Amino acid sequence: MLDVRGLRKIYGGHGREVEALRDLTFTLDPGELVCLVGPSGCGKTTLLKCVAGLLAPTSGEVLLDGSPVTGPRPGMAVVFQEYSRSLFPWMRVRDNVELPLRQKKSLGRQRRHALVEDALEAVGLTASAGAYPWQLSGGMQQRVAIARALAYEPEVLLMDEPFAAVDAQTRAGLEDLVRKLWQERGMTILFVTHDIDEAVYLGQRVLTLSASPTVVQDELKITLPHERDQLESRADARFAELRTHVYAQIRAAGTRPAPTA
Amino acid sequence: MTRIVRRLLYALALPALLASLWWLGSRGSQSIYAPPLSTILSVTDDVWTTDRLTRDVLPSLLRLTGGYTLAALAGIGLGVLIGTYRAVRALTEPVLEFFRAVPPPVLIPVIMLFAGIGDTMKVTVIAAGCVWPILLNTVEGVRAVDGVLAETARSYGITGVSRLRRLVLPAAAPQIFAGLRQALSIGIILMVISEMSAASNGLGFTVVQFQRSFAIPEMWSGILLLGTIGFLLSVVFQAVERRALAWYHGLRASKGSG
Numbered sequence: 003m004l005d006v007r008g009l010r011k012i013y014g015g016h017g018r019e020v021e022a023l024r025d026l027t028f029t030l031d032p033g034e035l036v037c038l039v040g041p042s043g044c045g046k047t048t049l050l051k052c053v054a055g056l057l058a059p060t061s062g063e064v065l066l067d068g069s070p071v072t073g074p075r076p077g078m079a080v081v082f083q084e085y086s087r088s089l090f091p092w093m094r095v096r097d098n099v100e101l102p103l104r105q106k107k108s109l110g111r112q113r114r115h116a117l118v119e120d121a122l123e124a125v126g127l128t129a130s131a132g133a134y135p136w137q138l139s140g141g142m143q144q145r146v147a148i149a150r151a152l153a154y155e156p157e158v159l160l161m162d163e164p165f166a167a168v169d170a171q172t173r174a175g176l177e178d179l180v181r182k183l184w185q186e187r188g189m190t191i192l193f194v195t196h197d198i199d200e201a202v203y204l205g206q207r208v209l210t211l212s213a214s215p216t217v218v219q220d221e222l223k224i225t226l227p228h229e230r231d232q233l234e235s236r237a238d239a240r241f242a243e244l245r246t247h248v249y250a251q252i253r254a255a256g257t258r259p260a261p262t263a
Numbered sequence: 264m265t266r267i268v269r270r271l272l273y274a275l276a277l278p279a280l281l282a283s284l285w286w287l288g289s290r291g292s293q294s295i296y297a298p299p300l301s302t303i304l305s306v307t308d309d310v311w312t313t314d315r316l317t318r319d320v321l322p323s324l325l326r327l328t329g330g331y332t333l334a335a336l337a338g339i340g341l342g343v344l345i346g347t348y349r350a351v352r353a354l355t356e357p358v359l360e361f362f363r364a365v366p367p368p369v370l371i372p373v374i375m376l377f378a379g380i381g382d383t384m385k386v387t388v389i390a391a392g393c394v395w396p397i398l399l400n401t402v403e404g405v406r407a408v409d410g411v412l413a414e415t416a417r418s419y420g421i422t423g424v425s426r427l428r429r430l431v432l433p434a435a436a437p438q439i440f441a442g443l444r445q446a447l448s449i450g451i452i453l454m455v456i457s458e459m460s461a462a463s464n465g466l467g468f469t470v471v472q473f474q475r476s477f478a479i480p481e482m483w484s485g486i487l488l489l490g491t492i493g494f495l496l497s498v499v500f501q502a503v504e505r506r507a508l509a510w511y512h513g514l515r516a517s518k519g520s521g
């Protein structure tokens with residue numbers, strides 16, 4: 003489904019070159035939920051932008067369903083970390099969710115509205131459809147961004163540390179929301195985070211990135227039960243084992259992970 | 264209700280005080296150049312008849328509207344272009360800085376050479392003076408479009424006209440309005456000045472005529488009328504701005520409180 007092959011990204015210019023990504027290769031199967039975890043500054047955002055077609059890699063390639071990604075594609079949607087800067091403040095929630103759909107010319111008005119209503123309902127924001135984003139709390143704003151991505155009906159959903167800036171309780175709720183939506187809709191999700199616990203709790207698989215220069219350090223299958231629960235799963239002995247494994251891998255790569263925000 | 268009354272009282276207090284001071288201070292004044300305010304007000308009705316309003320005030324306002332609209336269209340259009348493309352910016356920046364530094368009234372004699380002394384000249388002068396704050400503010404606003412927002416738009420395939428309409432213009436709107444507001448005061452000044460040097464009608468022309476014929480109370484009443492027109496235009500402008508930028512004021516208020 004999603005193939006990342008030999009991806010390398012060097013930021014150039016002004017005499018100072020930064021090798022953000024050295025050599026990344028991994029694959030996502032259709033319908034998989036994969037978490038990518040790595041310390042801050044290791045190039046997670048860079049990787050996601052390359053995958054989304056927002057940034058041209060220096061070498062290597064990204065394939066979606068076998069065809070190279072050279073620019074943004076209708077089959078992919080991105081949820082950024084900075085929710086307050088990724089929603090259009092001059093549009094109400096409903097219009098924010100609808101805007102990308104207007105680009106899909108094949109969608110009629112009615113279908114568009116149905117998709118918007120459906121997405122808002124899925125994230126529990128039907129009642130806030132008429133509000134402006136800045137009238138909502140951080141967690142709600144990020145749910146608007148998720149609804150916007152859902153309505154777009156992507157095959158692959160890319161999420162870049164989407165919950166790093168919300169408080170712990172809201173965050174737990176949002177994590178469960180992502181699991182729920184993934185199970186209901188069967189899309190492929192690549193979830194980027196610097197939080198090991200979050201990666202282990204959410205993913206079917208966890209890819210660990212090394213610190214810069216970045217390569218895939220480790221790949222781990224998460225053997226927790228399919229149904230996850232914030233209290234039970236995290237108390238599970240296997241959860242502790244898995245997170246210890248990931249932690250050790252990150253440390254082995256030479257750098258400590260950033261403290262959880 | 265009481266809040267509105269109180270705000271109205273605050274807004275009117277100082278003008279009322281100043282008018283009273285003028286009234287009292289000028290009472291019984293013998294100076295022909297500074298007649299009593301009562302005299303000025305008493306001629307106002309006779310001077311500013313419907314006929315004069317259509318003959319002099321209306322043409323002035325039409326020329327202002329024409330010049331201002333042209334400036335807004337050109338300023339926003341070029342501003343978006345310059346703000347969007349780095350190459351265009353590099354090419355035009357020095358020239359813009361130069362033209363901005365030229366005081367607009369200096370353009371009057373030059374523009375007269377090409378456009379004569381008719382309406383075209385006046386509209387051109389007003390447009391030429393108003394365009395700079397609009398243009399420069401638009402450039403700034405377009406350049407300052409948030410990077411995350413721009414990337415979001417791109418990731419959803421929002422490009423071209425759609426991008427301009429849904430992203431660039433709304434994002435730059437607060438800056439554009441700041442430019443439009445500056446341009447409005449410049450426009451009023453140029454409207455008057457352009458009529459003072461060469462015209463056969465208009466508010467500026469009328470005021471100068473009164474002054475030359477020593478109709479001093481009439482001259483003063485013209486100045487008062489000009490002030491009132493400027494004030495009303497600014498009130499209308501603020502009302503429009505508050506509506507168009509309601510989201511922006513709300514956003515700022517929400518940031519301030521949280």
Ligand SMILES: Nc1ncnc2c1ncn2[C@@H]1O[C@H](COP(=O)(O)OP(=O)(O)O)[C@@H](O)[C@H]1O
Pocket residue numbers: 013014020021022040041042043044045046047048049214
């Ligand atoms: N536009 C850019 N130009 C130059 N260097 C950049 C740019 N964006 C990111 N970097 C650098 O690339 C590295 C990886 O950044 P990033 O992908 O944002 O990491 P992460 O998302 O994992 O925190 C960092 O060292 C960062 O300073």
Ligand SMILES: [Mg+2]
Pocket residue numbers: 046047048162163
């Ligand atoms: Mg990042």
